[in-house]
Amino acid sequence: MAKPNIPDIVVSRLPLYLQTLNHLLREGEEVISSEELSEQVGIPAVQIRKDLSYFGGFGVKGKGYDIIHLIDSLRSILNLNQIWPMVIVGVGNLGQALIRYQGFARQGFEIVLALDINPKIIGTEIAGIVVQDVGLMESELKRSDIRIALLTVPANAAQSTADALVANGIKAILNYAPIILKLPEGVRVANIDPVLKLEHLTYYLS
């Protein structure tokens, strides 16, 4: 399956273009040239055009890109014309903040299931979601079509939790635990570790 010939690094830039185009649309813009978009997004115009050309021709020569049309196209390419239900495992400080975060739903990502192992947390309600026992993972995932998980458990529980998620049909994991997960082919992982980013930054702070 899948799209074997498009570089992943190209795909990784599409959400950035989409974010910026949404911003421009909210500001009332209707058409934009690759040069103007380049200024906003900080990526060379020729690279933007090359990236888009992998998927087709979305612009009008001499004019630029119709913003609404390009947003539609990018959303379609990225499979964003649907609501993506998500499970979150680990409802500590970070998990709670993510459940409350409005930015997910705004872009079509909805946390519909929250799991934790702590009896004090199980049963509590956060932003309309009642936290379930992680022991119910199998039954809850079985009767859902959730394919994306947010992993916010402590580092020492992350690998085993990820394994359980994958065993129950999860295909993509946004991993907030500071470890490298080992998962089978076909499962996509994206890591969010602010400490790694900070350590990268400090290299440049003399």
Next chain:
Amino acid sequence: MAKPNIPDIVVSRLPLYLQTLNHLLREGEEVISSEELSEQVGIPAVQIRKDLSYFGGFGVKGKGYDIIHLIDSLRSILNLNQIWPMVIVGVGNLGQALIRYQGFARQGFEIVLALDINPKIIGTEIAGIVVQDVGLMESELKRSDIRIALLTVPANAAQSTADALVANGIKAILNYAPIILKLPEGVRVANIDPVLKLEHLTYYLS
């Protein structure tokens, strides 16, 4: 100033090596070959050796790398042999979660100043930090040596807040707002936007 000749992509991998080496050390390992490290970190052994060789020779031919020594070396390269004080601006759900997050302090990053604009939040105490009025940014930063900021304000306040931070001596920003900041040369920005990562993942979910 700075190190002009080492590719940024090489620098970006060093924190990953460090994280894995710390993990191995905790498990009682003392020496590791680039091949074994490669398996743990998911990066080819030859690339690990090449990356390290930009900074010197840290291994022993025929043996591998002394883990403690390599950790020390990487920490020194990344300027981690000090506590980095940080300011956080925006103490909403996410800001509060980050203030409570133990992972920063564990790696030598300490939030010492928290600022917000909301009168209901100003004055509250979170994990030992009393939230200050963002209007005090200038005076508070002036009498500190804080060079790193965590930016967790709403998107529409992010650019102006970042400008103010930079005007008061901040040199590195970990940006949690879903916008691209425009900042002067010499200020480093790292973006943490989970939505962009999710949109990248969904591309591969057929």
Next chain:
DNA sequence: TAGATTGTTAATCGATTAACAATC
């Protein structure tokens, strides 16, 4: 039509990887 801007081909640049000498 003239001007502007896209989409694409070809060249360049830089990163990854293969090969292997050095050496513990």
Next chain:
DNA sequence: TAGATTGTTAATCGATTAACAATC
């Protein structure tokens, strides 16, 4: 010494960029 593994040079690979034809 023989075996193992590093560190480095050179080759390869892939991504970025320059140039420009196409065309609105």
